[in-house]
Structure formats: C-alpha cells, structure tokens
Amino acid sequence: MFYQFLQEEDGAQVVEYALIIAVVSIALVIALQALTTGNSFSSFITRVATCLTGGTCT
Template sequence: MNQLFVRAGNFMSSFVKEEDGAQVIEYALIIAVVSIALVIALQGLTTGGYFTTFITRVAACLQGNMAVCNP
C-alpha cells in the first residue's frame, strides 16, 4: 500500500513539473492571436475594390463565362 502512495506521489510531482502541455497551450494561443490579427487586417480586402473584382472574375471563369476571363 505504501508503494502505491509513493508511485502516486512521484506521478503527481512529475506531472506538475512537466511543461510539454504548457508549450502546446502557448502555441495555441499564439496561433489564435495571429489568426485574429489576420482576419482584422484582411477584412479591408473583402469590402470592395480590386480584390472583390478579381474574385468575381475568377468565379465567372470557373462557371464557364469566357467573355469575362479574357481581359
């Protein structure tokens, strides 16, 4: 019974000291912040202008409207 408590104590102390899980959480937070920044930064591209025109032309070309495909 004493060995069980010793093993449990060793497991808990190694679990507390292990930092691999913390690194995964840090990477996830970095990815989340970068993703939010990209969404905010690229939001201006979708509100009109050249990018929207380009995407509309690509969609028309993919649907077979060849008159729009040739500039």
C-alpha cells in the first residue's frame, strides 16, 4: 500500500496547477499596480465600478 502511494502521480498535477495559478496571480497583481501608479487601488476600483454601472468613465 505504501509503495502504491509513492507511485501515485495524480497529486503532481494539482501542485502544477497551483503553481500556475500562483504565477498568474502574481502577474495580475504586478499589472494592476502598474495601472494604478499615482492613484490608490481603491480609486481605480471605484472608477471601474462607475464605468460598469453606466456612469461617465474618466
């Protein structure tokens, strides 16, 4: 039974997907920081919310 556990490779795929998600998340955070240079992140989110609800986009 222990030998079968060592031979199991299904868990490796989960780890690979988790690493991919982590890298993509870090890239998104860096991109959002670059977009919000000079403004706070909350004001950026407020502007996006205003545009999505039909307000004037600036």
